Amino acid sequence: MTQVKSISFASQQADLLRARATASQFDPHLHSTYSIVALKRGSAEIRSATWSDTAHAGDVFFFNPYEVHSAHCREKDVEYDVLYPSKEFLSKCLGFECCHGPLRIQTTILRRRSSTRELIDALDAPTEEGKSIEASLGRMLAACVFSTDSADESSRELARRACMLIRKNCTRAMRTEELASEMGVHKSHLVRAFSKAVGMAPQKYMRQVRIAKATELISEGFQLSAVALMLDFSDQAHFTREFKKVFGVSPGALSRVIDGYRRKKGGQPRQVR
Numbered sequence: 507m508t509q510v511k512s513i514s515f516a517s518q519q520a521d522l523l524r525a526r527a528t529a530s531q532f533d534p535h536l537h538s539t540y541s542i543v544a545l546k547r548g549s550a551e552i553r554s555a556t557w558s559d560t561a562h563a564g565d566v567f568f569f570n571p572y573e574v575h576s577a578h579c580r581e582k583d584v585e586y587d588v589l590y591p592s593k594e595f596l597s598k599c600l601g602f603e604c605c606h607g608p609l610r611i612q613t614t615i616l617r618r619r620s621s622t623r624e625l626i627d628a629l630d631a632p633t634e635e636g637k638s639i640e641a642s643l644g645r646m647l648a649a650c651v652f653s654t655d656s657a658d659e660s661s662r663e664l665a666r667r668a669c670m671l672i673r674k675n676c677t678r679a680m681r682t683e684e685l686a687s688e689m690g691v692h693k694s695h696l697v698r699a700f701s702k703a704v705g706m707a708p709q710k711y712m713r714q715v716r717i718a719k720a721t722e723l724i725s726e727g728f729q730l731s732a733v734a735l736m737l738d739f740s741d742q743a744h745f746t747r748e749f750k751k752v753f754g755v756s757p758g759a760l761s762r763v764i765d766g767y768r769r770k771k772g773g774q775p776r777q778v779r
Contacts, residue, residue, distance in 0.1 A: 508533045510754025511583055515763040521595035522639075523725055524629075527754075530583040534576040534706050535752045538718035539590040540611065541569040542643070544626050548584030550577045555705035557614045564618030566625060566646065568611045572669070572715070574705040587629045589643065590721075599644040600652075613650040621646040664689065665703035668696065672712050676719045678738045682708050717752050720745065724760050727768050733757070 513527035523539070549562045554575035561567050563584075569575050571593075591599070593609055616622050621642075628642040668689055672680070685708055686693040700708045716737050723733045734745035749757040 507531065508535075508751060508754050513753060513755050513759065515760045517725065517763055517767045519640075521592040523590040523721075523760075525588045525590070525753075526586075526629075527588070528583050528585050529577075529754065530579045532575075532577045532754075533751070534574050534710075536572050536574050536711075536714045536718060537569070537590060538571055538715070538722060539592055540571060540596055541573075541575075542589040542591065543567050543569075544587045544589075544622065544629060546585045546587065546626060548582075549580040550584050551580060552577050552615075554614075555703075559615055561615055562618070564622055564626070565615055566622045567615040568613060568650070570610050572673070572718070574711070574714070587626070589629075589639070591643075595640075596647070599640055600647055601644065607654055610653045611650055612653050616646065616649060619649075621649060664691065664696065665700045668700055668708060669704065669711070672708070672715055676712075676715045677736060679716075680712055685712075713748055714752065717748055720749065720757065721760065724757060725764055727764060730757055730761055 509529060509531040511528040511530070513525055513529070516524040516526070518524070543561075544566045545561050545563055547563050549560060552559055552561050552567060552575065554569060554573055556573065559567075560580070596609065625639070625642040625646050628638040631638075668685060671685065671688060682697065683693050686696040689696060697707055700711070704711055706714070716739075720733050720737055723736060724730070728736070730745070731742055734742045737745070739745040739748070746756050746758075753760075
């Protein structure tokens with residue numbers, strides 16, 4: 507069960523959401539953006555669909571968009587910061603134009619070094635516009651290995667197609683039977699193949715993708731009631747429960763930060779059309 511002692515969000519510039527948290531465990535989940543995690547205190551056992559390792563204070567580790575991952579702390583809890591950059595922001599930090607295809611971080615963990623320490627220092631004392639974070643992140647990413655190949659190519663074709671169909675239809679609730687029917691396979695076969703390739707069952711993956719989309723919509727300025735409606739949750743309470751399973755806090759914690767950022771920039775809450 508996800509166990510979060512505290513978490514706060516910040517958004518100082520477009521295409522980069524930040525979170526600061528103290529937690530002891532995160533159940534398998536995913537995000538639609540990259541996740542760059544700077545561990546500031548403690549140690550944690552990290553597991554994803556493609557790798558597992560132990561991270562220690564001072565290390566920085568990475569997850570690609572839609573990569574299922576979980577964490578279990580070896581001590582009572584750990585402190586960490588997370589950056590959720592878009593592909594455009596990541597490309598800007600690396601100093602090249604954003605490619606149309608997938609851009610994957612092949613590096614899993616950067617062990618404690620001067621560049622990880624510099625990033626952690628920047629996260630602790632950022633400039634108002636977050637430029638020191640962007641510069642520090644760019645220098646650290648120079649030590650990483652990237653690929654333009656899709657990780658799904660090494661997965662079973664059925665799971666790849668199912669993932670794409672789920673993401674395409676993330677604005678509506680979909681039953682596993684319906685997904686299997688659209689894929690033209692038996693439900694049990696889909697569940698076995700999907701779970702082996704992705705690391706979680708299709709139904710749980712669907713919920714995770716909808717929460718990832720909800721995070722995007724909140725970051726774009728949509729109100730929580732509108733997000734719940736757009737993503738076909740039964741009601742806002744249902745949406746809140748699913749969001750808390752991923753982040754350990756209600757979506758209001760993120761919404762308040764985004765509203766503050768938009769007011770600062772002179773924007774208004776967006777409405778469903």
